[in-house]
Amino acid sequence: MRSGEREDWQRPQHVPGVELGILRRLRCWRRWKADLHADSVSDAPEAIRTRHAIVVGAPTHPKWLIFDCPCGAGHRVMLNLDNAHHPRWRLVTAMPMTLIPSVDEHSPAGHCHYIVRNGRINWVGRKDR
Ligand SMILES: [Zn+2]
Incomplete structure (x- = not known):
């Protein structure tokens, strides 16, 4: 590593007027966030960025x-948010993402059961993740 490289990387960026946005983004950087939007299911892209939901x-x-399952096997998760249908999930906060209740899915990749709270994935009943 060249001298000074680390310091450069760590130096905070100051952009007038958007400090709060950057701080918020940094705080949420490693966390899940529902910060993308689509008008319809068919508008959702084929690949969704890691830790982002639509x-x-x-x-x-x-x-x-809609998001790609945090197990990493590449299967898509679609949760209903519409009051008129069941089962229904509630997006308590979008950024970072908190979901109620837990996500419990059986997919070709296996059984994926986890809680999304404060942008973090808490796996239920498994210790390897
Ligand atoms: Zn999965």
Whole structure:
């Protein structure tokens, strides 16, 4: 490592007017966040960035939450947010992401059961993640 490299990397960036945004982004950097939006399920991209989720529907009336499962096997998770349908999940906070209740899915990749709270994944009933 060249001298000074580490210091350069750690130096905070000051951009007038958006400090709060950067601080918030840094705080959430390693956490899950529902910060993407799509008008319909078919508008969701094929690849979703790691630790990001897409809210589908109007902000006042979200219908789906879509993300790629944190197990890393590459299967997509679609959770219903619409009051009119069951089962239903509630996106308590988007950034960082908190979901109620837990996500309990059986997929070709196996059984994925986890709690998303404060942007972190807490696996239920397994110690290897
Ligand atoms: Zn999974």
